[in-house]
Amino acid sequence: MIIGLTGSIASGKSTISAMLKEKGYPIIDADLVARLVVEPGTSNLREIEHTFGHAVTHEDGTLNRDALGKLIFDDPAKRKQLNDLMHPAIRSEMLRQRDELFESGQKTLIMDIPLLFESRLQHFVDKILVVSVTEEMQLQRLMSRNSLSEEEASSRIQSQLPISEKEKGADAVIYNNGSIEQSKEQLERILVEWDI
Numbered sequence: 001m002i003i004g005l006t007g008s009i010a011s012g013k014s015t016i017s018a019m020l021k022e023k024g025y026p027i028i029d030a031d032l033v034a035r036l037v038v039e040p041g042t043s044n045l046r047e048i049e050h051t052f053g054h055a056v057t058h059e060d061g062t063l064n065r066d067a068l069g070k071l072i073f074d075d076p077a078k079r080k081q082l083n084d085l086m087h088p089a090i091r092s093e094m095l096r097q098r099d100e101l102f103e104s105g106q107k108t109l110i111m112d113i114p115l116l117f118e119s120r121l122q123h124f125v126d127k128i129l130v131v132s133v134t135e136e137m138q139l140q141r142l143m144s145r146n147s148l149s150e151e152e153a154s155s156r157i158q159s160q161l162p163i164s165e166k167e168k169g170a171d172a173v174i175y176n177n178g179s180i181e182q183s184k185e186q187l188e189r190i191l192v193e194w195d196i
């Protein structure tokens with residue numbers, strides 16, 4: 001069985017994913033895969049540099065994530081260009097990791113996919129767990145975690161589907177406005193309910 005873990009930016013997916021990892025579930029993390037497919041020397045990174053210019057790479061040849069983030073979160077056309085370029089590579093690497101895990105005998109695994117709904121990847125997974133927060137809390141946590149201004153954080157939030165829409169497509173929702181402990185209790189109830 002594949003559990004799709006999603007939510008919105010800074011809603012708490014990584015926090016919940018760390019709890020699941022501690023419980024022993026294998027995790028396929030789309031954000032990590034997205035880093036893997038643009039390592040120096042990859043054709044994806046060369047294409048990104050060709051499309052967005054030299055300012056999006058550091059002198060040592062690695063991707064300048066801040067510079068690329070500033071370009072794409074504010075500009076839907078540029079974001080689509082980047083998504084079209086990266087998403088096929090991200091998807092195929094995630095499926096490769098999934099096959100490897102099932103072949104090694106795993107029965108249940110977690111796919112942490114921030115853009116599960118935006119990219120219409122619901123068919124990748126058997127159950128969808130959405131981590132939700134109020135927009136005020138999301139804005140606060142995002143500004144503080146990434147040292148962003150309110151404007152920058154808002155534009156990142158606006159680049160994704162509203163969390164209320166994601167809740168509608170969920171099999172279960174964790175409301176992560178309270179303490180980490182309260183979210184852990186919600187997670188544990190869901191795992192019992194799903195019998196996994």
Ligand SMILES: CC(C)(COP(=O)(O)OP(=O)(O)OC[C@H]1O[C@@H](n2cnc3c(N)ncnc32)[C@H](O)[C@@H]1O)[C@@H](O)C(=O)NCCC(=O)NCCS
Pocket residue numbers: 008009010030031034064065066068069072079082083086090113114115159160
């Ligand atoms: C633009 C990049 C370089 C910014 O890097 P940065 O280190 O600042 O952010 P990070 O990768 O940790 O992503 C943080 C969060 O931003 C959100 N996000 C990332 N990319 C996108 C996108 N294309 N559209 C909407 N939200 C996005 C996700 O919620 C993600 O969890 C990076 O996010 C990226 O390569 N994005 C394109 C690939 C992608 O779509 N990744 C999302 C997972 S499939």
Ligand SMILES: Nc1ncnc2c1ncn2[C@@H]1O[C@H](COP(=O)(O)OP(=O)(O)OP(=O)(O)O)[C@@H](O)[C@H]1O
Pocket residue numbers: 007008009010011012013014015016031114141142145176177178179180183
């Ligand atoms: N219940 C909570 N109480 C206080 N802080 C929290 C809680 N949950 C998460 N945080 C903090 O909020 C920030 C965002 O959480 P996290 O990184 O888990 O979100 P995310 O959904 O994985 O984000 P992204 O989409 O950007 O990868 C982090 O700094 C995290 O430590």
